[in-house]
Amino acid sequence: MDHVLAWQVEQACHNAWPSLRSALMGDWLLRFGDGVSRRINSANPLHPGITTIAPQLGAFDRLYQAQAQPLIVRLVSLLPAQVERELDARGFMAEGEACTLYRDLAPDSFAGATPDVTIAPRADAEWLAAITRLQAQSSTHASVYARVVGAIALPTGFVALRNDGRIVATAYGVLHGDLVVIESVVVDEALRGHGLGKRLMTALLGWAAAQGATGACLQVVTDNTAGRALYAGLGFDRELYRYHFRRARTK
Numbered sequence: 414m415d416h417v418l419a420w421q422v423e424q425a426c427h428n429a430w431p432s433l434r435s436a437l438m439g440d441w442l443l444r445f446g447d448g449v450s451r452r453i454n455s456a457n458p459l460h461p462g463i464t465t466i467a468p469q470l471g472a473f474d475r476l477y478q479a480q481a482q483p484l485i486v487r488l489v490s491l492l493p494a495q496v497e498r499e500l501d502a503r504g505f506m507a508e509g510e511a512c513t514l515y516r517d518l519a520p521d522s523f524a525g526a527t528p529d530v531t532i533a534p535r536a537d538a539e540w541l542a543a544i545t546r547l548q549a550q551s552s553t554h555a556s557v558y559a560r561v562v563g564a565i566a567l568p569t570g571f572v573a574l575r576n577d578g579r580i581v582a583t584a585y586g587v588l589h590g591d592l593v594v595i596e597s598v599v600v601d602e603a604l605r606g607h608g609l610g611k612r613l614m615t616a617l618l619g620w621a622a623a624q625g626a627t628g629a630c631l632q633v634v635t636d637n638t639a640g641r642a643l644y645a646g647l648g649f650d651r652e653l654y655r656y657h658f659r660r661a662r663t664k
Contacts, residue, residue, distance in 0.1 A: 488658070
């Protein structure tokens with residue numbers, strides 16, 4: 414495993430899905446996103462030198478309680494087993510495993526225009542309305558999602574694929590140095606299996622390569638069979654690391 418690349422990707426993924434509020438506490442980044450998405454409502458490790466979490470759990474718990482949220486630790490497989498043993502000993506429940514995939518990009522990897530795909534630097538009202546519909550987001554979720562993507566500080570491409578003028582697939586990519594992080598890949602459920610996801614991703618990867626990206630990464634739920642098949646077909650055949658969440662038991 415390339416640990417240097419893995420930690421670069423980990424940092425890039427934080428920037429591509431930013432929290433609305435955060436706090437640095439020792440070796441950990443505590444993220445708060447108003448309850449939407451465990452990734453931005455959890456304690457996250459910052460570097461490979463971490464060997465323990467036990468001494469900080471009390472302070473973490475108090476901060477999350479103040480936000481009326483449970484304490485969730487995002488445990489990446491790059492950390493030593495001792496951290497997981499400490500959480501096991503305190504009854505933290507495991508949930509939601511995902512894997513981080515990577516592929517190299519060459520400048521001409523995905524040449525050629527895709528007429529039914531547009532890429533914009535910001536998420537406009539039409540794009541946000543489309544992903545709200547495609548993900549069946551509640552009004553609260555949609556509001557938080559819009560604030561999160563609006564908080565991205567790095568160059569971003571919001572991708573839309575249209576069918577008869579209507580957006581039927583979305584994604585976005587965030588440029589972090591020479592990496593592009595891919596997020597929010599969604600295809601209309603009624604149109605899945607027709608290659609729309611591949612066309613959408615091909616356009617996004619071509620855009621990223623044209624912007625100078627030499628590598629692409631994404632994170633996908635481990636048991637998302639269809640998503641992993643799509644990404645494997647696009648060359649994402651290198652798994653860098655996994656993560657899962659540990660949730661504190663309610664008192």
